[in-house]
Amino acid sequence: MARRLQLLQLAGGWKQVLGTLIDPFTIQGMNEFGKRHLLLLIDFDEQFANRWGLYQQHKATLAPPISDRTYLLGCLHEPERLKAFCKYVMSIKKLGRQLSDDGASPLAENLWRHQHLQPNADELNRLVLQVKPFLFKA
Numbered sequence: 001m002a003r004r005l006q007l008l009q010l011a012g013g014w015k016q017v018l019g020t021l022i023d024p025f026t027i028q029g030m031n032e033f034g035k036r037h038l039l040l041l042i043d044f045d046e047q048f049a050n051r052w053g054l055y056q057q058h059k060a061t062l063a064p065p066i067s068d069r070t071y072l073l074g075c076l077h078e079p080e081r082l083k084a085f086c087k088y089v090m091s092i093k094k095l096g097r098q099l100s101d102d103g104a105s106p107l108a109e110n111l112w113r114h115q116h117l118q119p120n121a122d123e124l125n126r127l128v129l130q131v132k133p134f135l136f137k138a
Helices: 014-022 024-032 048-060 079-085 092-103 118-135
Strands: 038-043 070-075
Touching: 014 024, 014 038, 014 048, 048 070, 070 079, 070 118
Parallel strands: 038 070
Antiparallel strands: none
């Protein structure tokens, strides 16, 4: 079975990202392809509780087969602040690659434990449990 990833254009803000959850095209694709997963990435802009709550409200409108395959991850602040704090001399794209590599391992001593990313722990664990069997090679 072929594995495929599709990266979409930047949505232009967290409201537009959340709008993806109610987009008819997105819903149709999730229904049509029962193994499709949707990972939304946002900057929480130091408003984690508020934005997480809005995500949960949007997600609650979806049927369980779709909502079970929908995830939200993000940085508490702008990703540039995480990059600076970690003293990474790399691009945001490379930082993203590091995070995806760490996502393949158990949530241990890695970048996901950083204070800027710690609120993602439960959602990350849920995501990894569901996608690790087909996304990450053993």
